[in-house]
Amino acid sequence: MHVIVLGAGLLGTTSAYYLRQLGHEVTVVDRQATPAAETSFANGGQISVSHAEPWANPGAPAKLLKWLGQEDAPLLFRLRADMRQWLWGLQFLRECTPARTRHNIEQIVRLGTYSRSELQALRAERGIEYDQRTQGILHFYTSQKEFDAAEAPAQQMRDLGCDRRVISADEAVKLEPALAHIRPQLAGATYTAEDESGDANRFARELVKRCEEDGVRFLMSHTVTALRTAGGEIDHVEATDAEGRFQRLRADAYVLAMGSLSPVYAQTLGLSLPIYPAKGYSVTMPVKDASKAHQVSLTDDEFKLVFSRLGDRLRIAGTAELNGYDRDLNRVRCEAIVRRTEELFPGAGDTEQAQFWTGLRPATPSNVPLIGRSRVGKLFLNTGHGTLGWTHACGSGKSIARIVSGMRPELDFAFQPGA
Structure with a gap:
C-alpha cells in the first residue's frame, strides 16, 4: 500500500x-x-512521561483569571474575536473537572510510557544519537501550595506505572547540585528516573x-x-x-x-x-560555567518551564500563549525566561549569546x-x-x-x- x-x-x-x-x-x-x-525545532527536549498532568485541571481556571492580561504569564489567553479560540476555551474549561483530569492523565501516561520504550528500542536498533541524556527528570517546586498539589497526580501516575517519586528539597539538591543556589526556596520535588531528554530536531x-x-x-x-x-x-x-x-x-x-x-x-x-495553536517559547544558550549548570533535565512547574542540557548548550522552554497563528517573538516573554534562569542558575549560561525561538504547538483542550x-x-x-x-x-x-x-x-x- x-x-x-x-x-x-x-x-x-x-x-x-x-x-x-x-x-x-x-x-x-x-x-x-x-x-x-x-x-x-527548538522545543524543551524532554521525553517526559511524568509531565502528564494536563493544562486543564481543577486549579487551572483560577490561575487563568489571575494571569489574564499578564504579559509574562506562564499560560496566557490573549482573547481575540476568534470563534475557534472561544470554542476551544469552553472545551478546555469542561476538561478541568477532577474526573476528566484523572481520565486525561491516564491516557497521557499510557501513551507516554509506551512511546518512551519505543524510542529506546529505535535508538538502540538504528544507532541514533541526538544529545540524549538518561538521567531522569526532576520537577522542583518553590511554592509549598504547588508542591502539595503535586502529590495526588504523582500518586495517580505511580499507580499507572510511571514511577514519579515525591522527594524532599535536600534529596533534590543531591540529585542536581545546581539547585543548591535556591535550596532555601525549595519546597520539594518529584523525580522520575526513567524519563529522558535530547535534541528533538x-x-x-x-x-x-x-x-x-x-x-x-x-x-x-x-x-x-x-x-x-x-x-x-x-x-x-x-x-x-x-x-x-x-x-x-x-x-x-x-x-x-x-x-x-x-x-x-x-x-x-x-x-x-x-486543536488550537499554543505558542511556546524557548531560549538556547551556550554553557558558560559548567559547575553551575544543571545536568539532570528539570521542570519548574510554577513557571511552566523545562530545562534540558543538550551537549554544551542549555535549552530552556515553556509558557503558552493562545493568540491564533501569530508567531511574533514577544521580548517580554523571552526575557522572563532568561530572568528566571538567572534566578535559578546564575552564571550557568552565556545570556549574551542567548537565541530566542517560538513555535506553535497543536494543543487539544484535554x-x-x-x-x-x-x-x-x-x-x-x-x-x-x-x-x-x-x-x-x-x-x-x-x-x-x-x-x-x-x-x-x-x-x-x-x-x-x-x-
Missing part, C-alpha cells in the same frame, strides 16, 4: 518510519526544506536519514494547497514545489500530521478538530492527542500532541502505522473511533 504522510515533523517522520517497517511505500510531504523545522533529522535508507521518499519544500475528495474519501493531494510547480499526489491512505495546521486542512473536509481513523475515507490522524509531541512521537507513530495497516495498536488508549 502507498501511504502519503502530510508533515515531516516528529509525528510525521515517526509515522513514516513505522509505516515503512510494516512494508508500505511511503511518501512524506512538507513545506519546509528540512524536517522538524517548526514545532519541534537532531533526532528527526537522523531518523529521516534512516527512512531514506529504507526507501521512504521525502518531498520537502512542497506546500500542500488542498486535500481533494471524491465519493466520501480522499482522492488526491494538491501541492506546489519550491519553484511553484503544481503536483497532484495520490495514495491508498493519507496520514495528517501537520501540527497546528491540521485543523485548517481538516476543516475543508468537513472535519472540526479540537492535552490528549488525536490518533486514528477519521470520518473521511482513507484519512488518518496523528496530531494534537501539544507540548508532548517529542514524548509521544514514537508511540504515536507506531500506533498509527498499525492502524493504517488494519492491525490493533499495542496499547490501551483513547484512539479515534474506527481505529
Whole structure:
C-alpha cells in the first residue's frame, strides 16, 4: 500500500518510519526544506512521561483569571474575536473537572510510557544519537501550595506505572547540585528516573536519514494547497514545489500530521478538530560555567518551564500563549525566561549569546492527542500532541502505522473511533 504522510515533523517522520517497517511505500510531504523545522525545532527536549498532568485541571481556571492580561504569564489567553479560540476555551474549561483530569492523565501516561520504550528500542536498533541524556527528570517546586498539589497526580501516575517519586528539597539538591543556589526556596520535588531528554530536531533529522535508507521518499519544500475528495474519501493531494510547480499526489491512505495546521486542512473536509495553536517559547544558550549548570533535565512547574542540557548548550522552554497563528517573538516573554534562569542558575549560561525561538504547538483542550481513523475515507490522524509531541512521537507513530495497516495498536488508549 502507498501511504502519503502530510508533515515531516516528529509525528510525521515517526509515522513514516513505522509505516515503512510494516512494508508500505511511503511518501512524506512538507513545506519546509528540512524536517522538524517548526514545532519541534527548538522545543524543551524532554521525553517526559511524568509531565502528564494536563493544562486543564481543577486549579487551572483560577490561575487563568489571575494571569489574564499578564504579559509574562506562564499560560496566557490573549482573547481575540476568534470563534475557534472561544470554542476551544469552553472545551478546555469542561476538561478541568477532577474526573476528566484523572481520565486525561491516564491516557497521557499510557501513551507516554509506551512511546518512551519505543524510542529506546529505535535508538538502540538504528544507532541514533541526538544529545540524549538518561538521567531522569526532576520537577522542583518553590511554592509549598504547588508542591502539595503535586502529590495526588504523582500518586495517580505511580499507580499507572510511571514511577514519579515525591522527594524532599535536600534529596533534590543531591540529585542536581545546581539547585543548591535556591535550596532555601525549595519546597520539594518529584523525580522520575526513567524519563529522558535530547535534541528533538537532531533526532528527526537522523531518523529521516534512516527512512531514506529504507526507501521512504521525502518531498520537502512542497506546500500542500488542498486535500481533494471524491465519493466520501480522499482522492488526491494538491501541492506546489519550491519553484511553484503544481503536483497532484495520490495514495491508498493519507496520514495528517501537520501540527497546528491540521485543523485548517481538516476543516475543508468537513472535519472540526479540537486543536488550537499554543505558542511556546524557548531560549538556547551556550554553557558558560559548567559547575553551575544543571545536568539532570528539570521542570519548574510554577513557571511552566523545562530545562534540558543538550551537549554544551542549555535549552530552556515553556509558557503558552493562545493568540491564533501569530508567531511574533514577544521580548517580554523571552526575557522572563532568561530572568528566571538567572534566578535559578546564575552564571550557568552565556545570556549574551542567548537565541530566542517560538513555535506553535497543536494543543487539544484535554492535552490528549488525536490518533486514528477519521470520518473521511482513507484519512488518518496523528496530531494534537501539544507540548508532548517529542514524548509521544514514537508511540504515536507506531500506533498509527498499525492502524493504517488494519492491525490493533499495542496499547490501551483513547484512539479515534474506527481505529
